[in-house]
Amino acid sequence: MAINVKQLELESGAATAKRTVPAVAANEPLGAVTRNSAHNLFKRVVSADERMFFTEQLALLLDTGNSLLESLRSISRHAGTQALKELVTTLADDVEQGQSFSYALAKHPQVFSTTYCNLIKASEQGGFMADVLEELKAMDEKRNELRATMQSALSYPAFLLAFSFAVVVFVLAVVFPKFAEMFGAMADQLPASTKVLMALSQSLISHWPWYLLGLGALISGAVLAFRSARLRYALDTFKLRAPVVKTVFAELYLVQSMRVMALSLSRGVSLVDTLAACRDVVANQCYKDFFRKIENDLQEGRGLSQGFRSAEFVPDMVKQMVTTGEASGSLPKVMARIADHYERQLEKRLQTLSKAAEPLMLVIMGAVVGILVSSLILPIFKMSAVAT
Secondary structure, eight states: OOOHHHHHHHHHHHHHHHHOBTBBOOTTOOOHHHHHTTOOOOOSSSOHHHHHHHHHHHHHHOOOOOOTTHHHHHHHHTOOHHHHHHHHHHHHHHHHTTTHHHHHTTTTTTSSSSSHHHHHHHHHHHHHHHHHHHHHHHHHHHHHHHHHHHHHHHHHHHHHHHHHHHHHHHHIIIIIIHHHHHHTTTTTSOOOHHHHHHHHHHHHHHHHHHHHHHHHHHHHHHHHHHHHHHHHHHHHHHHSTTTTTTHHHHHHHHHHHHHHHHHHTTTTHHHHHHHHHHHHOOOOHHHHHHHHHHHHHHHHHHHHHHHTTOOTTTHHHHHHHHHHHHHOOOOEEEEHHHHHHHHHHHHHHHHHHHHHHHHHHHHHHHHHHHHHHHHHHHHHHHHHHHHH
């Protein structure tokens, strides 16, 4: 049976209207609370690990029969950092003043995402907050595991690249100048690579402040350029179309968004709020536009699967599974299976790419070092041959 979108929205709106929150209209979305409370940001933001600690402790205290306010006060007293203590104290004060917990959380968008706030809001209405907190903690753990896998896959190639650059700079700045006078006497007989490297060495030694300024200007220019919406959109498009990397990024965004959709829909969060949360969790403008288009389709009476079928970067298997899930009314289960499947696929793909990148980087590094060494050794051999 297909999901009746309008019915879901009406039910969500009716449930929301039953709650009255001080200083905010009953039908004001949590996103509006976030924007209106931007001035309440902490100087030192609570880290993701601290948020996970808070979520785990709150779930444990609620599950053992403590009230929400008692649990918040207890966590505040035992918080490990001042930033977390101040945050939880503020949450407890807001709850004590009669504000809903989800509304209090939404005041701190740099700590609690839209997904977090929407799920807590749904749990307040359904009375299963401890279960939702456990699921949020599990989702954070999976996100951290995926991030650690990506960092592990990229760290060694990045180290080799940085080490190769350091070797080149060291040889040009320290080694080549020691041979400058020796090579000067046989300038006409030097190999082309030696002449080029000698010129680079002399330029680096004579004008190193300008090189540093140029490097700083390049980095600053890159930072400013990436703040351009047009360039960011072009880069996001490249991620989803370039060979090799497009599969990695497509699977990454699927894992992130499907995990949020599965958890949100299984806990009664409306489709519109779920799609808004997916836009927040995915750092790609093309994917944000994709979820925005689906939201427009829903408002116009079309199904969720139609938006997935029209996206070229969504795998065919996902399109089919979403269509089946929508028709059978089992979207949350389907979304969870999609996220689990592509998380395993992504981990395997990252491991494969990492194993392939390591020997490639070693070959490149060996070629660079070989050119440097041969540019030094060949002239010396020529001088030895002439001397004998």
